[in-house]
Amino acid sequence: MRPNWSMRQILLAAAPIAIAVFVFGASFGVLAVAARLPAWSVVLMSVLVFAGSAQFAAIGVIAAGGSVLTAIFAGALLNLRFIATGIAVARSLPGARLLRSLLAQLSIDESYAMSVRAGEPGRPDGRTLLVTGALLYVVWVFGTVIGALLGPVLGDPKRLGLDAAFPAGFVALLWPMLAGRHAVRCAIGGAAVALALAPFTPPGIPLAGAAVVGLWLAR
């Protein structure tokens, strides 16, 4: 059994991730403001949601002209994986159920991955999750503020190609997930069903169809 990481070890390992999360937050802020969301709501979203890909998806739906309900739906479905990570970290978190469910809010992909690396097989390290999660939370919100302030300075979103930034970002989020045949199958199935439904259903239905296919093809 490996001893748990020291605070210094955790922070050293988290530093490069924190820089990446800051830049991700700033780009989210720029794009969300370009999608015509009020700057305060962009920052509030990072404060309350703290999930990059879900926030990015929700804003992408709005930028493409989708409704608020579709945007919430897309973002929330992407966050369903946090049920699984929540279960994985539940036993490693201190306190009673209520405290644990609050502390679990600090789990995002990056802090969860760190806690798995620092922990023992089948038991992620709770302290690593909390320290990394808290650090990344601060950095995420700060990055969003900078991006939201920077956005209006940049100019016409379409001339800058910011509309293409959303599909480009989705591809970049998707690619690392394509490890293994199941994930590839889910991705191809999801895209195919969405494209098949898009011409004759309102926005939202193609995404719902993709979600059903993802649940069905996963194993």
Add this chain to the structure above:
Amino acid sequence: MAGPLALALVLGLASLSFIMRATGALLPNLPAAVTARTSGLAPALLAALVAIQLTGPNGVIHLDVKVPAVLVAAVLAALRAPFIVCVIAGALVAALLRAAFHL
């Protein structure tokens, strides 16, 4: 987007996200078969989001500057470029093509 609508978006997404993170911590004994299925959601949804972003108002794939932008981003992602590099490269490709061909 109007303020109240933006607030509805933020609060709706925030409350659902909160519930999902809390659920796992409160109910650690959910059957693994149920949670394993959620792993397929993210790739299916992100691929669908890419596809939908490339369709025009009629819902059919629309060949414009976004297509090469996505291809460049995909190649960069495959080469393990950081997220921000993929995003900026995609935007740059679209912006340059638009400027060059007055699209």
